[in-house]
């Protein structure tokens with residue numbers, strides 16, 4: 001079966017929410033994937049910042065296989081060993097008293113956090129323009145893009161929008177009626193947009209002053225992506241709510257809402273639930289991801305390779321700016337050619353994402369090696385030459 005044949009079958013049976021697939025992938029190993037026509041790609045997107053250890057990593061294969069052959073699904077009427085271990089590990093990484101609610105995705109982690117904010121007795125949430133927090137109705141109410149929201153209104157209300165990165169606007173928007181301020185430490189879907197250095201510190205100070213929760217969506221930035229376990233550590237703040245997903249399970253579906261300090265007891269029995277969330281197999285995978293990041297010193301590696309990518313691309317004539325931290329790399333183009341670059345990169349054997357008309361997003365596996373990064377830079381520069389010509 002060729003890619004074209006699979007694509008036709010896909011379009012006959014799968015709901016058309018994503019548009020036509022770029023190709024049909026049949027296999028992955030390390031930082032490479034192959035499509036049904038046998039083409040090989042260097043995967044600089046990693047399932048959108050998900051495959052932290054690349055594809056078919058032995059540590060994840062072993063953890064999932066041994067867990068599934070020991071105990072698979074149980075429901076949350078029962079606790080399991082990997083679930084308890086993962087919750088403890090996340091609390092340890094956060095470094096403060098905290099409680100974890102496990103989900104299957106980023107949007108569900110945000111739904112859980114949204115429900116936590118409602119238990120403060122206040123309802124107003126202050127959110128940044130350009131934000132992406134997910135597609136379920138609650139998370140969608142907190143997601144900025146009008147085109148995503150408009151067809152589904154009315155959505156849960158009492159949301160106040162502020163420009164991202166504008167500390168003064170944030171301070172002006174927060175008062176004693178605000179339940180929470182929600183921001184991404186670096187905006188991912190918006191194309192790797194980094195706020196000014198003091199932004200999270202101002203967000204922390206203003207929420208503390210008004211008794212509101214600081215909720216950081218680290219679904220994309222978390223779990224080592226920026227060279228720290230959590231991007232907020234690089235700003236010296238501690239949030240009340242932290243949402244995680246994407247890289248957490250290294251490809252297995254899992255998310256987490258981590259509530260720090262007093263926020264950890266706002267949800268009480270009956271307030272929330274999930275059938276699959278925190279299942280033994282996904283939590284075992286996440287434990288393997290964390291152990292591998294620790295064991296192989298990947299946080300420092302992420303910083304080194306991220307700098308190598310940014311340095312290698314910054315001086316290309318089509319590139320206005322390189323953004324982000326660690327292996328969350330944005331490439332801002334002088335012209336709105338990101339879609340053309342994405343297509344040409346694919347033809348040249350590179351998978352990356354055109355996040356906006358003029359922004360590329362590169363979020364490769366955290367295990368991308370120096371020589372693979374060098375190959376990525378050389379290939380992408382040639383693609384940028386070709387598209388500029």
Ligand SMILES: *Cc1c(COP(=O)(O)O)cnc(C)c1O
Nearest residue numbers: 105106107132133134188219220
């Ligand atoms: C991807 C993403 C989400 C949504 O996660 P899903 O697993 O797709 O539901 C939420 N917030 C941020 C910051 C994301 O990048």
